[in-house]
Amino acid sequence: MLIDAKELENGHVVEADICIVGAGAAGIPMGLALNGTNKKVVILESGGLGYDERTQSLYDGFNVGRETYPISHNRLRYFGGTTGHWAGHCRPFDAFDFSKRDWIPHSGWPITIEELEPYLEQTHPILDLGKYDYGSLPEYAEQLGLDLLPLQSDSLINVMKHQSTPTRFGPAYQPELEKSENVTVYLHSNVLELNANESASHVTSAEVAVIDGPRYKVKAKNFVLATGGLENARIMLLSNKSAANGLGNSHNLVGRFYTDHILVRPALDIALTRSDMNFGMYFGSHEINGGRVFSILTASEALTRREKLTRFRFHLYNTSPKYGSAIGGIFSGMDGAAEATPLNTERGNSVSVHMAMEPIPNPDTFVRLSDKRDFLGQQKLEVNWQVSNAEKANAHRAIEICALEFARMGYGRAYAPFLEKPDEWPSTFTSGKHHCGTTRMSDSPKTGVVDRNCRVFDVDNLYITGSSVFPTISHTNPTLNLIALALRLADHLKEKTG
Amino acid sequence: MNDTEMNRSRRAALRTIGCTSLASLLPFAIAGCTWEQDPLEAIAERMVSMLFHPEQAKEIGLLYIAEDSVVQGQTYQKITGSLLERLGLEQSQLSAENMALIDERIESAVRQDFLDEDIIILRGWMLSRTEIMLCALAAVV
Numbered sequence: 001m002l003i004d005a006k007e008l009e010n011g012h013v014v015e016a017d018i019c020i021v022g023a024g025a026a027g028i029p030m031g032l033a034l035n036g037t038n039k040k041v042v043i044l045e046s047g048g049l050g051y052d053e054r055t056q057s058l059y060d061g062f063n064v065g066r067e068t069y070p071i072s073h074n075r076l077r078y079f080g081g082t083t084g085h086w087a088g089h090c091r092p093f094d095a096f097d098f099s100k101r102d103w104i105p106h107s108g109w110p111i112t113i114e115e116l117e118p119y120l121e122q123t124h125p126i127l128d129l130g131k132y133d134y135g136s137l138p139e140y141a142e143q144l145g146l147d148l149l150p151l152q153s154d155s156l157i158n159v160m161k162h163q164s165t166p167t168r169f170g171p172a173y174q175p176e177l178e179k180s181e182n183v184t185v186y187l188h189s190n191v192l193e194l195n196a197n198e199s200a201s202h203v204t205s206a207e208v209a210v211i212d213g214p215r216y217k218v219k220a221k222n223f224v225l226a227t228g229g230l231e232n233a234r235i236m237l238l239s240n241k242s243a244a245n246g247l248g249n250s251h252n253l254v255g256r257f258y259t260d261h262i263l264v265r266p267a268l269d270i271a272l273t274r275s276d277m278n279f280g281m282y283f284g285s286h287e288i289n290g291g292r293v294f295s296i297l298t299a300s301e302a303l304t305r306r307e308k309l310t311r312f313r314f315h316l317y318n319t320s321p322k323y324g325s326a327i328g329g330i331f332s333g334m335d336g337a338a339e340a341t342p343l344n345t346e347r348g349n350s351v352s353v354h355m356a357m358e359p360i361p362n363p364d365t366f367v368r369l370s371d372k373r374d375f376l377g378q379q380k381l382e383v384n385w386q387v388s389n390a391e392k393a394n395a396h397r398a399i400e401i402c403a404l405e406f407a408r409m410g411y412g413r414a415y416a417p418f419l420e421k422p423d424e425w426p427s428t429f430t431s432g433k434h435h436c437g438t439t440r441m442s443d444s445p446k447t448g449v450v451d452r453n454c455r456v457f458d459v460d461n462l463y464i465t466g467s468s469v470f471p472t473i474s475h476t477n478p479t480l481n482l483i484a485l486a487l488r489l490a491d492h493l494k495e496k497t498g
Numbered sequence: 499m500n501d502t503e504m505n506r507s508r509r510a511a512l513r514t515i516g517c518t519s520l521a522s523l524l525p526f527a528i529a530g531c532t533w534e535q536d537p538l539e540a541i542a543e544r545m546v547s548m549l550f551h552p553e554q555a556k557e558i559g560l561l562y563i564a565e566d567s568v569v570q571g572q573t574y575q576k577i578t579g580s581l582l583e584r585l586g587l588e589q590s591q592l593s594a595e596n597m598a599l600i601d602e603r604i605e606s607a608v609r610q611d612f613l614d615e616d617i618i619i620l621r622g623w624m625l626s627r628t629e630i631m632l633c634a635l636a637a638v639v
Contacts, residue, residue: 403624407612417622 002178004048005189005210012216014186016042018493019206019220021191021235024081025479026466026486027226028169028177029126033490035180039497042218043177044189044208046227047078049170054211058190058374061230061381065365068260071383074433075228079187080170082228083479088166090129090480091159092120094311096301097474103308106257106361107472110443110452119484119491126483127164128172130291134160137295140288146281148295149409155303156314156405161476163285163292188213192378193239194223196459200243203462209376222493224463226486229258229435230367232468234381236439236449236456237369248439248456253449255367257440258383259473261432262391264425265354267399268416269319270406272349277411279351282316297402298475310358310391311475312398319352351412353402356432357395358475360388367438385431396422434478436467454489465489533594541589542578542639544597545632548604552636559637562620562630569631574639581631604628 018034020027023045034041047055059072076084093113100108121132137160141148148158177185192207206218225232233255237246246254285292297314304311365386369379396418403414418426442448445457450469456462465486467478533540549555563569569577582589585603592599611617611626618630625633 400624404612404615404617407624407626408609410609414624415622416624419619419624420622 001180001184002174003184003186005186005208005216006213008186008210008214008216010214010216012214013205014042014216014218016040016184016218016220017497018042018222018224019044019218020224020226021206022046022081022225022227022231022466023079023169023185024076024226024228025083025086025169026482027224028080028083028173029123029483030224030226030465030486030490031177031180031183031185032126032173033487034494035176035183037182037494039182039494041183042220043183043185044191044206044218045079045185045187046190047076048187049079049174051076051078051084054375055188055190058376058378059231060374061367061383062370062372063385064382065384065386068385068431069433071230071381074435075230078170079174079185080168080172083167083169086164086166086479087477088127088164089477090123090127090162090164091134091296091476092116092484093474093476093481094301096304097311097472101305104310104360104472106363106447109471110441110448116481116484116488119487120480122487123480123483124162124291126167127162127480128167128291129162129164130293131289133289134162136160137293140286140293141281141295144281144286144288146286147278148281149277149297149411151297151405152408154300155401156297157300158295159298159313160293161296162480163294189216190376191227191235192376193241194235194247194462196239196242196247198242200247201458202460203247211376220461221497222461222463224465224489224493225439226465228466229438229468230381230383232464232466233258233367233438234369234378236464238378247462248449248459250458251446253363253440253447255438256363256365257361257437257471258365258367258385258435259359259361259437260385261434261473261475262357262359262387262395263355263430263432264357264395264399264418264428265315265430266317266319266352266428267314267355267395267418267426268353268403268414270351270353270403270412270414272351272412274411275349279316279318282351283318297405299398299401303401307397309397310360310394312355312357312395313475314402315354315356317352317354319350353414355395355398355402356475357391357398358473359391360394361437361440361472362386362388387425392422392425395425434467434473436470436473436478439464439468440471441469442471453492454485463489463493537592538575538578538589539639540594541582541592541597541600542574542635544600545578545581545604546636546639548601549632549636555633555636557637558620558625558630559633559635562618562634563637565620569634572634572638574635577631577635577638581628581635584628584631604632 017039018041020043061071075082095113098109124132189208194203195205203223236254239247281295285294370382372380439449467482607628608626616627
């Protein structure tokens with residue numbers, strides 16, 4: 001059922017078994033997973049069914065660290081959330097993303113890929129993806145009649161990504177949730193804070209405000225925050241009546257370890273020295289086995305461990321020639337390249353390579369409450385995003401490895417200004433708009449905000465789902481992975497509540 | 499026939515008849531130097547003939563020379579000697595009849611450079627050490 005909270009009376013009280021805050025990439029799949037159960041589920045959504053400038057402005061905050069996108073631009077505050085403008089690229093984390101990597105401080109998840117695997121598979125129908133298969137790239141390429149780069153060393157490898165349509169959760173799942181008898185979505189419902197008992201160990205209710213409308217309360221046995229990597233922390237910090245530092249924040253970790261993918265796009269351009277390679281598998285997605293797939297490049301586990309790197313990936317794009325007298329063409333004959341097309345860049349044959357890189361978890365990158373308030377009276381966020389010299393060196397090496405690999409294969413020569421000036425991030429450096437890490441998962445309250453079941457330490461009925469619980473974020477896009485965690489949490493709550 | 503086509507044609511011809519004794523004479527005729535006149539210059543020209551666009555390679559070579567104090571002031575004889583060393587060749591091993599050996603060695607040296615990460619970054623371009631030395635040679639020969 002969908003209810004517009006504007007119609008509620010001031011002081012109204014809603015009661016539920018489970019209250020999910022946020023109807024986006026994490027909240028909607030949880031609602032779907034709990035649909036048809038004997039649980040009374042309430043989903044509180046700040047926005048309506050479409051974009052509204054005033055509601056969106058509740059996301060406004062301040063970048064006080066490294067300048068990046070305005071923080072309200074990266075997210076959407078209405079039913080369906082940020083799936084309203086996501087790109088649809090999907091790939092699960094790899095098994096070793098979950099492991100403690102000695103060279104990466106604060107790395108290591110308390111769970112393994114095996115615990116997430118059943119839920120990863122369940123994400124595919126939700127995201128309109130085809131068969132859950134990430135290991136058959138060579139077979140898929142062969143079926144499609146497309147080439148894969150013959151990577152010659154044990155450094156870079158070809159891996160598959162699936163491409164969602166991309167599914168917009170609002171229109172896609174509104175009908176199912178409207179029909180639900182046990183899941184009710186309350187639109188235009190902004191959670192101001194969570195009320196807890198005196199010891200801040202149990203959430204009793206959520207205070208909800210409707211813009212130009214009533215204020216009401218939701219009482220529930222369990223609460224789930226599913227409002228994204230920034231707002232999850234914000235609501236925790238705003239909920240400070242019982243705990244001065246905010247709920248679940250006795251170790252001052254809420255909002256810390258804020259992180260985002262480091263993007264350099266383009267990172268390098270490859271002036272091709274041969275034309276016998278069909279890059280179709282990289283340049284766009286292809287329909288196969290009920291979905292669409294494409295290939296990217298990433299570092300092998302062996303390389304990652306050998307060189308003590310963080311994870312990174314490369315997307316390849318077709319690009320028009322930029323270089324006039326291309327160096328790539330000058331050397332085309334020397335690596336056994338095709339004689340027929342000695343200066344391919346004259347024909348537009350160059351490849352633009354974009355990089356996304358995993359950052360190193362850092363407690364000194366954080367989000368926190370500012371002194372400025374939004375029009376509902378809530379403190380706005382300050383986002384302090386920093387990147388370190390170690391990350392810069394990691395990015396430089398990743399780009400160098402990619403350039404070397406294309407040269408080793410005899411496919412071209414790389415142009416990357418960053419290679420010449422490793423001390424300066426290139427002008428194409430940016431962030432991935434993937435807010436993560438602010439309520440990280442851990443086995444100890446001293447090192448994390450939520451436990452392996454996404455429950456906030458020391459609060460017996462408060463859970464968090466979404467990319468804010470990722471302790472490390474690999475190179476891949478977060479959406480599929482955070483949905484898997486949300487589905488896992490739904491199962492946990494079903495089991496917990498009987 | 500434009501420069502690109504001419505170079506392509508020349509290389510195609512070399513590839514086609516690369517194993518014959520005639521093949522080794524072809525680039526010298528183009529370059530205007532014979533083994534009998536000056537073997538080292540003939541070797542240098544053979545090396546430079548591996549570059550598809552000698553004029554552009556020369557520009558790159560000049561850039562490299564301007565930025566690398568070790569190469570500055572080196573003669574073509576010195577650079578050719580260094581290149582032969584990189585290729586694992588002695589001048590005495592070469593003759594007018596077996597100059598194709600240079601081509602093969604250059605190809606494998608370039609590949610090996612990238613495997614060994616023996617590279618130069620010039621104006622943002624990643625080049626192998628052998629490649630950049632060939633450009634330097636093109637600039638001075």
